[in-house]
Amino acid sequence: MRPGFPRGDWLRRIIVAVAVAALALSVFAAAASGRGKPGDPAPIPGGLADDLTAVPVDPFVHVLLPSVPFEMATINDFSGMIGAAEIQGTAHGSDGSSYTFDVDMRFMQGSYIDAAGRLQHGSFAFI
Amino acid sequence: MGDPSTQVHDFEPGIAPSGLFWTVPIEPGAIKVDPVTGEARLRVQALKILDFHDILTALGLIPGPAPLPSRVSFDVRWAGDGAPVDLHDATFGFMGHYVTGPATISFTATNDAGDVVYSSDATGQSNPGTPAVGTEQNGLFFH
Numbered sequence: 001m002r003p004g005f006p007r008g009d010w011l012r013r014i015i016v017a018v019a020v021a022a023l024a025l026s027v028f029a030a031a032a033s034g035r036g037k038p039g040d041p042a043p044i045p046g047g048l049a050d051d052l053t054a055v056p057v058d059p060f061v062h063v064l065l066p067s068v069p070f071e072m073a074t075i076n077d078f079s080g081m082i083g084a085a086e087i088q089g090t091a092h093g094s095d096g097s098s099y100t101f102d103v104d105m106r107f108m109q110g111s112y113i114d115a116a117g118r119l120q121h122g123s124f125a126f127i
Numbered sequence: 128m129g130d131p132s133t134q135v136h137d138f139e140p141g142i143a144p145s146g147l148f149w150t151v152p153i154e155p156g157a158i159k160v161d162p163v164t165g166e167a168r169l170r171v172q173a174l175k176i177l178d179f180h181d182i183l184t185a186l187g188l189i190p191g192p193a194p195l196p197s198r199v200s201f202d203v204r205w206a207g208d209g210a211p212v213d214l215h216d217a218t219f220g221f222m223g224h225y226v227t228g229p230a231t232i233s234f235t236a237t238n239d240a241g242d243v244v245y246s247s248d249a250t251g252q253s254n255p256g257t258p259a260v261g262t263e264q265n266g267l268f269f270h
Contacts, residue, residue: 043146044265046219056219061186063148064219067256068212071221074150077266081160082223083167083205085230085258089251094244099135101247103232105203107158107169108150113267115145123155125171126148127139127199 038116041075041124066104066126073108074126080110084126103127134181136245138199138236141177141185165207165226165260172200178238195241201234205260212259220269225261229254 047059054064064070066084073082084106091099106126114120140151153171160167177194184191209227216222231252236245264270 040143040145041147041150042266043143043148044219044221047148054219061142061148062146065256066258068225068227068259069214069216071216071219071263071265072259073221073263073265074148077268079264079268080262081158081162081167081260082225082263083158083160083169083203083230083258083260085203085205086255087203087230087232087258088253088255089232090248091234091245092248094242094246097243099245103234104149105169105201105230105232107153107160107167107203108263109155109158109160110262111268123153123158124150125153125157125169125174126150127174127176127201 038114038118039120039122040115041112041120041122042077042115044071044074044076046071066106072106074106075108075112075124077113078108078110079112080108082109083107131181131183136236137179137181137185138176138197139179139185141179141194160260161207162224162226162261165205165209165228167205167207167260169201169203173198174200178236196239197237198239199234199236201232203230203232205230205258207260209259212261219265221263221265222269223261223263225259225263227257227259230258 043062047062050060072084178197179185207228
């Protein structure tokens with residue numbers, strides 16, 4: 001009689017291997033979630049500190065003013081066309097209400113390195 | 128920037144878990160740009176967005192109402208034809224060539240659950256800073 005495979009052991013090994021792979025995948029996914037998924041652009045490293053001063057790293061928010069001479073892109077590892085403006089004015093509601101507005105509007109269109117480290121091309125609006 | 132204490136609407140897409148700030152992908156055709164003259168146009172229709180009520184609530188600095196699902200349409204125009212500006216900033220790691228010029232906007236905004244349409248007025252708009260259009264490189268593309 002030919003010795004058979006210890007099927008119980010193999011099954012347990014396969015289950016353990018799958019479980020380890022799933023755990024590794026979930027750990028990787030958790031680590032990567034803060035950086036975004038493939039295709040997602042990364043934020044610029046600089047921005048505004050909580051006292052609204054411009055800082056090159058570790059900001060409170062990853063954005064600077066929509067005006068030269070500041071960095072107007074919000075996407076890091078970016079090369080392309082950009083437009084930015086702060087615009088103030090008045091607005092009205094269809095119910096007869098009136099308001100003032102202050103908007104920061106930008107666009108970015110070009111190449112960038114995504115969260116997975118791949119070169120991408122995309123178009124983005126900043127609202 | 129306006130006084131946040133009197134703000135009643137704050138339409139923006141929010142901050143991504145990565146920290147990417149108020150930036151969303153759009154169709155390539157939404158952007159028309161001439162980096163030589165500095166003229167550009169950004170047109171988006173019925174973009175799904177949130178109304179955070181005010182920027183302090185949006186940034187999590189104060190407790191506020193839950194954001195309201197909303198839609199905005201906008202048409203931003205950069206006139207260009209201003210002074211050219213070249214920047215090379217090693218501290219912030221970016222460089223670019225820009226053409227300055229005034230910018231204006233036409234927008235409508237609505238809360239999905241509301242019936243009021245908020246519309247910008249065409250006259251009397253101004254730019255507190257120096258709007259610009261151009262080309263920019265940062266991060267790995269900065270040298």
